[in-house]
Amino acid sequence: MADCASCSSCASAADLARMGLDIGKHDYVVALAGNPNTGKSSVFNAVTGLRQHTGNWPGKTVSRAEGGYRFNGKRYKLVDLPGTYSLLSAAQDEEIARDFILFGRPDCTVVITDATCLERNLNLVLQVLEISEKVVVCVNLMDEARRKGLEIDLRALGRDLGVPVVGTSARTGEGLGQLLSTVAEVVSGRIRPSPHRVTGDGAFQQAVAELVPLVEAAAPGLPNPRWVAMRLLDGDLRVQQALLSGELAQAAARQSQPQERIPLSISREGRQ
């Protein structure tokens, strides 16, 4: 990526104020998702100034960690979700991550990916793109990819995914300023992503298309009816429950109340 100093549109990292655990009031909520062992916690620590334990170790973060930072005068709450390979199973870590993206309604979800094994990581990216539009994909470990002789065409990736893509090396701090300014543009609405949707074959497409209007009727205002429809077609018990208990409809209604986005049950679950 371009050198930060020479780029006038991008705010430099000097605008960043690490707020650690001081997250009492915030303007935006940003979630960090990603496969295990892609450096989510490194990004989290670099941005918040906190010292969450990091390790080369899949499954190290099993619950949510929260921290704060201030960027260009706005306060952000950063939520580090457990690393998962998918959002489809009923394992607790996957549920915590998925429930937060779905019901916690972050203003932006940053999906951290490993540049050295991008394809495997994209499976999760595509699933997150089905849930949320406000997504920034962070291709981390760029230094390691270079060392291995890999070249990542970030521009092509961004075009295909339909969301902003930023390359970083969290351990050295490379690209973090650009990541934060991209997040700022997404939360403020200056960038409007149009995420890639999973294609699938004809019958698959049709089943989803038939169910979407019914989901919209059951929970009006839901930003991701297509994803809910797919979960229902998959027979996801948690989403069925959320639908019957009215939790989905509530989640949709809560959009207008920015301060009270995270259902109590979920924030409690995620807290250690």
Added chain:
Amino acid sequence: MNHTPGHPQLPAGETLLAKADLLRRNLAGNFRDQLVEALYNDAHAIAQRAVKLPGARRWDWDQKIDRLITSPALGLPLMLALLAVIFWITITGANYPSAYLARGLFWIEDAASGLFESWGAPWWLTGFLWHGVYRALAWVVAVMLPPMAIFFPMFTVLEDLGYLPRVAFNLDRLFKKAGAHGKQVLTMSMGFGCNAAGVIACRTIDSPRERLIAILTNNFVPCNGRWPTLILLATVFVAAAAPPGVASVVAAGSIVMVVVIGVLFTLIVSALLSRTVLKGEPSAFTLELPPYRRPGIVRILYTSLIDRTIFVLWRAIICATPAGAVIWLLANITAGGQPLAQYCTEALEPIGSAIGLDGVILLAYVIAIPANEIVVPTILMLYMGENTMTDELTSAEDWRSLFVGDHQWTLLTAVNLMLFSLLHNPCPTTIFTMWKETKRLKWTLLGALMPLAIAFLVTFIVAQVWRLIAAGL
């Protein structure tokens, strides 16, 4: 369709579910399979366009190393050898700093208590503060700080390098045979760091049955708190009993043995649980071997020295302060002509001797319930009792002569103490974590009492067999 106007969500929701069911049944294949296939196809296509491989591939190194250290024949022996080397470095390296620290800290104790006496402070105040509270602190720091400051950085390097998932890979076959989930190897490896963290890590296991097995057996691998105890016992006993040339090698080997026994118990208990109270088949999972990464030196030092060493030491210090006070009071409050400590140790003596230990060691375990870390310092303090001379107790040889010469410890005592320390009940933090994770009193109690029962049973059997053999010879 009955549409109640007052509650629009519920009926609409039910209609929706019925429709979803119908659509799912009408689909040719399984919806999940189709979805996953669609995801993989798209991910593949996008990655093809975005990733280019112009440079020479440097993957080969990683793969060659992996083939060696995860090979069926060499994987396990290499792992044990690596562990042995780490313990050897720890044991040889910690010896001198420990002696210097002990000498310095006890010099302060003598000087300060002398000063108190010259000021005319009452004997009980000097005794309580300096020979009780301060001495416990001094022991804990002298005994625990050097081994931790050497062991934890090395452990953290292995962790950062990406070695632990390879350990998991090597052990996976054994765990499958025990009816446990493959991820249990990972949670067990985390238990080497901290059992409470290992128990929390069990959340990544989806099946409740396998998750419980992993939670209940996490305690059988020694955690940060118990490493110093094991290292110290190996140094004082096994090393001091062996010829000087090979002493530290033998000591390191004995700790590796303890780890092997711990893993063995994890497997045995998992197998028993999965065939009795928690019946079922092991489920499949994918273990990702992360790429090797060059560890960052600053981060290693930070994690191992601040997060681990200082954290464990601080916890030990917090627990040692009241423990020191309790020990001093027990040793100095007399009833019927003998100190309270004597009553306690005499009451515990029969049990202690049945399992190859003695009353003092058991009393030390009771006092050290808040933190397993301080067991050895507590034993040292209890043995010394009202004796205020500390300056000749600064090296491993001195401790050995105190244990063996004055208190008739044998190799059996050391072996059983190591076994007891490995197997006995988890620390209160871990027990509390078990409760938070299972939300069932039943499983929490089982998780706390089963290891304790096993520890008593195993040490009892070892002691009886040992004595039978000794009598026969």
